[in-house]
Amino acid sequence: MTRTYTFFNHAGGVGKTSATRDFGYELAQLGHRVLLVDFDPQGNLTSFLGADKWNLNAGNTLLAALLEDDPESVTAQLPDLLEVHGMGLYPATIDLALAESQLLAKVGRERRLHNVLSRLPTPYDYVLIDSPPSLGTLTVNALVAADALIAPVATRFKAVDGLPGLTRMVSELKWVKPDLKFAAFLPTMFDQRNRHDVEILESIRQQLVPLGPVLPPVRYRSADHNDASMSGEPLGLYKPASDAAQDMRAAVAAFLALEGTGEKGRS
Structure with missing residues (x-):
């Protein structure tokens, strides 16, 4: 069974894209089949995975599949998948921004990505979406697809x-997807040497546990991440012994x- 999760926070600078990349990588290292979907026209996830955006265009993105009006023809509109570090990737370029306005005139516009992902030719254990x-x-498509x-x-x-x-935005989206919920909160940018960070982490736990599990924090070292x-x-490939890489492995575990899962094949 495929599990689809969207990494989302309306605030910038929280490490969302690197968390998507590193979370997916650690899942793949445990033997899970992972597909990453870069759904942000900025294409940072694509860059962070080493894809050459200079040689990518609209035909490499999900744009055509999203705009296809015949659901049965969606598969034929899917671009070739990129293979990166043991994971599949649907990349993004600035061309994907065209979908923002063009989808407004489409029937079922909020569920287009969900429809695309339900017709993937290859099965995956996890699909992780990096949202704008x-x-x-x-x-909205990225959230509804999850x-x-x-x-x-x-x-x-x-x-x-x-x-x-953040929580209010998700609550309002229940008009479109009533069962939308948080699978987990992932504390990022953590510096255990800083009293402020320790206090904020405790505040995060107190505020968010009623809404969903709070995973172990991931320490941040600008040199390692950058x-x-x-x-x-x-990060787990570039510097596997780093604090942040070890933290991400702990968060994924x-x-x-x-x-109720672990390495592929275990329960």
């Missing part, structure tokens, strides 16, 4: 201050324990 940070047509959301939350006061807005992204590699 703003609440537009693409983001079984549940994984919300990266930075251990910063500004991020905690924005949590009511260098991994510039190298186009997941905790998430799989919540699901």
Whole structure:
């Protein structure tokens, strides 16, 4: 059974895209079949995985499949899949922004991505979607396509201050998808040496546990994260012994324990 999760936070600077990349990589390292969907026209996930955006165009994205009016013809409109670091990737380019306005005139516009992902020619254990940070047509598609959301939350006061807005946005989207929920919250940008971060982490746990599980925090080291992204590699591949890579492995393990799964084939 495929599980689809969208990484979403309307606030920028919380490490959403790198979390999508590294979470997917750790799942793949455990033997799970993982598909990453870059659904942000900025294409940062595509870049962070080493894909050459200079040689990509609209035909490499999901744009044609999203705009296809015949549901049975969607599969024929799917682009060739990129294989990156043991995962599949549907990349994004700025061309994907065309879908933002063009979908407004389409029937079933909120469910277009869900329809596309339900017709994938290859089965996956996990589909992880990196959504745009703003609440537009693409983001609504990314949220509706998910079984549940994984919300990266930075251990910063500004991020905690924005949590009511995040939860309200998800609540309002229940008009489109009544069972939409948080699968987990992932604390990011954490510095255990900083009292502020420790206090904010506790605040995050107190506020969010009623809404969904809070995973172990992922420490942030700018040199490690930035260098991994510039190298186009997941952090667990670029620097597997780093604090952040170890933290992400722990977060993924905790998430799989919540699901009742672990390495592929185990229960």
